[in-house]
Amino acid sequence: MTTRSMAAQEGGQGHLEPGTMAQTVAKRKGKRRGKPPSNVPTVVDRAPEEEEAPEPTGEDIADLGNLPELAGWQLEGGPTRAEFCKVQKKCPTLEGLRRQATAQAAGDASGNNHWENDLLYSEPKVPGPGAARVLVVPQCYRAFLLDLAHYIPPAGHLGQDKTFNRLVTHFYWPRMRLASDTFCSGYPICQAFRKTGQKLKAPLLPLLISGTLFERVGIDIVGPLNPKTALDNRVILVLVDHATLYPETIPLRTVTAPVVTRALLGIFTRVGFPKEVVSDRDTNFMSAYMKSMWDECGVTYRFTTPYHPQSNGLVERFNKTLKGMINEA
Structure with missing residues (x-):
């Protein structure tokens, strides 16, 4: 009725x-x-x-x-x-x-x-x-x-x-x-016929402030460099500690997962393995090869939100400084 x-x-x-x-x-x-x-x-x-x-x-x-x-x-x-x-x-x-x-x-x-x-x-x-x-x-x-x-x-x-x-x-x-x-x-x-233009976005979760040395680090790749270096390096691996803002840079010829993994192990053998690693969603960082290393070393791996580089802001800000130094050299 x-x-x-x-x-x-x-x-x-x-x-x-x-x-x-x-x-x-x-x-x-x-x-x-x-x-x-x-x-x-x-x-x-x-x-x-x-x-x-x-x-x-x-x-x-x-x-x-x-x-x-x-x-x-x-x-x-x-x-x-x-x-x-x-x-x-x-x-x-x-x-x-x-x-x-x-x-x-x-x-x-x-x-x-x-x-x-x-x-x-x-x-x-x-x-x-x-x-x-x-x-x-x-x-x-x-x-x-x-x-x-x-x-x-x-x-x-x-x-x-x-x-x-x-x-x-x-x-x-x-x-x-x-x-x-x-x-x-x-x-x-x-x-x-309700309007569907407004799409709900997942809430962003802030990263907690780290107070321990090398407890959390952020990594990223800068490049390609033009021109290449004298040793034929065309990209730079960047690592920044969230507690002290201490940076590490390693020039690389390629950005394949094995090459990036060996470069990171060279840093961690000197300063120790962190508890957390933050990076963007580059293919070399999300590869199964890289994931197996984090699992074996007991490191928690966190990816930034797509199209939101602010999630890894410390590294992105250092990248700007690094590019300026290279361009002015």
């Missing part, structure tokens, strides 16, 4: 009579977006074009018609005034509001809820551009109003904030914001 048929079953087959708006709506000339079929019951009929809108009277109910007036669209299943009053007084979710309104009418309490012409109204806690009082809606009609504010074609399936703002200026019920947000976020059509 759809929300519209549920609302029709609860509210009966009648509909509100013309001129049932709590506020006078000023008409203006413009292009009409289409006239609904004459055999479709309406929530609130429009006043004829040649007649002025009637003034609201004490028998009027709140303006249930402002939402469909957005584009001349009207829905079936609207309740009569008598049916709405009856359901409003029996809805269990409004028990607390009814007690407060009754106590306020007797002068025993104060609050934002009050009875007016046998209908329960609520005054907004924060004054806004909407009505001074809004109609309290029973549970059986809430799905109908959510459909009206979000589902129908003129509503446009807009977001949670705009859907809620359409409702809150005319209606109120307990936890209305939660109901509106849940309705919008769980609607199948909205989920199918």
Whole structure:
């Protein structure tokens, strides 16, 4: 059973009579977006074009018609005034509001809820551009109003904030914001066409400050050098200690994994093996040959985030200094 048929079953087959708006709506000339079929019951009929809108009277109910007036669209299943009053007084979710309104009418309490012409109204806690009082809606009609504010074609399936703002200026019920947000976020059509341009990024984890000599080191490759050195070296292996910022540089002819591994072992045999090694995702650093050396030596190996060289910032900053020294030599 759809929300519209549920609302029709609860509210009966009648509909509100013309001129049932709590506020006078000023008409203006413009292009009409289409006239609904004459055999479709309406929530609130429009006043004829040649007649002025009637003034609201004490028998009027709140303006249930402002939402469909957005584009001349009207829905079936609207309740009569008598049916709405009856359901409003029996809805269990409004028990607390009814007690407060009754106590306020007797002068025993104060609050934002009050009875007016046998209908329960609520005054907004924060004054806004909407009505001074809004109609309290029973549970059986809430799905109908959510459909009206979000589902129908003129509503446009807009977001949670705009859907809620359409409702809150005319209606109120307990936890209305939660109901509106849940309705919008769980609607199948909205989920199918939801924006997917924003991609979630994995959070970056900062490196802890190292206070022990050669506890953590960063490595990188600088090059190719142009021109090559006298010994035909074309790249430089760079190692920087995170605790002391002590650098080591070793010129190399190639950057294959065995050559880089032997160069690193030459450094570690002098200063000791570190606990952690940080590098970018170069193929020689990620090779199985290099991984086997770290596993045998008990060294934890960490790779930087792709396209984020700041993760190995100490080495990258020294690379800039090293390139400047070479260019000026």
